Amino acid sequence: MNTISKVFVLMLITLWPNQILAQNLIITACNKTLYKELCRKTLQNDPESRAATSLEVLAKVALKNATSTATQIHDQVKKLLKSASKPIKAALTDCNELYQDALEQLDDTNTAFITKNYDISTYVSAAMDDADTCDQSIEEMAPGKSPIGSQGTTFSQLCSIVLALAKQVNG
Secondary structure, eight states: OOHHHHHHHHHHHHHHHHHHHHHHHHHHHHTTSSOHHHHHHHHHTOHHHHTOOSHHHHHHHHHHHHHHHHHHHHHHHHHHHTTOOHHHHHHHHHHHHHHHHHHHHHHHHHHHHHTTOOOOHHHHHHHHHHHHHHHHHHHHHSOSSOTTTTHHHHHHHHHHHHHHHHHHHHO
């Protein structure tokens, strides 16, 4: 066997078991969440979690995705505010503030992970409440189809996943 073949075989032997372990960890962890499919899809699509060897890494990846979704919604709300009609403008103004607060709550959650203070449910729950309040505000001001679409629901589901994974970290 030539040198390249030996290196390839060695890499395969060392990397493959880690990927199998990470995949099993993702499946096992996601099976304990309310949104199993979204959890698996989110974690399996992220290179960091595909190499994960701990639940903490998976929880941090889920948090990163929840934060990304909140940022996208916040950016979308700011863009919609520029051309919104009066009834929806008030609701979008509320949503702008609410998603800014949600992002701050998620930042506090990240800090809690870094400092190993795993009592993060307060922060994540507050972020979820912000999203729900935004949805309610839009529904009251402009009943019908939300300009945010299903992203608010996805955000809340990702937060639920973060909570479930963090609970598993705590055992």
